[in-house]
Amino acid sequence: GQQLNQSPQSMFIQEGEDVSMNCTSSSIFNTWLWYKQDPGEGPVLLIALYKAGELTSNGRLTAQFGITRKDSFLNISASIPSDVGIYFCAGQPPYNTDKLIFGTGTRLQVFP
């Protein structure tokens, strides 16, 4: 089935640094979503992107829907310890708008 390649798999950064991660696919998506998962909890929606080229911010988070509709990027500025967790991208495929395809996740560790 359709897959999303998410990179990097893991990141170890110092508090205050900026973070970038991305998600790519060989196929197009209608919608891109970014989720964060804290240990022992379910994923929580961070940002939703609905149109190619769209750039959306949520506090220190900024995400973009790639113009080709095959990729998306998430940036976190001035990281803080509570940013620790696993970040997942998810895309809504055009052939079945009832479901999402999830990436494999980027594990972020922030050191003080």
Added chain:
Amino acid sequence: NAGVTQTPKFRVLKTGQSMTLLCAQDMNHEYMYWYRQDPGMGLRLIHYSVGEGTTAKGEVPDGYNVSRLKKQNFLLGLESAAPSQTSVYFCASSKEVEGIQPQHFGDGTRLSIL
């Protein structure tokens, strides 16, 4: 403000045993989903439902069955548990808004099959 509630939170089974995982949502969402999460593999869709009385297969449906008898509940059943089904199971729900479906997740059920 419950949102999506999953029960139980933890369970240990022996191979061959059966069990049912319950997901309940209080947001009047039409769509409900069951995922499994394994290390390094992200979230994989098992089954989903687009409304009461309907179910559909996801990516990895084998070994699982589901039922959606009430709009607010989505049950995931394992008829004969196998060690390969050891995983963390997440339920999610969403309300379609102009074709866009941000999903809301429960906190997961950690299932171990011995």
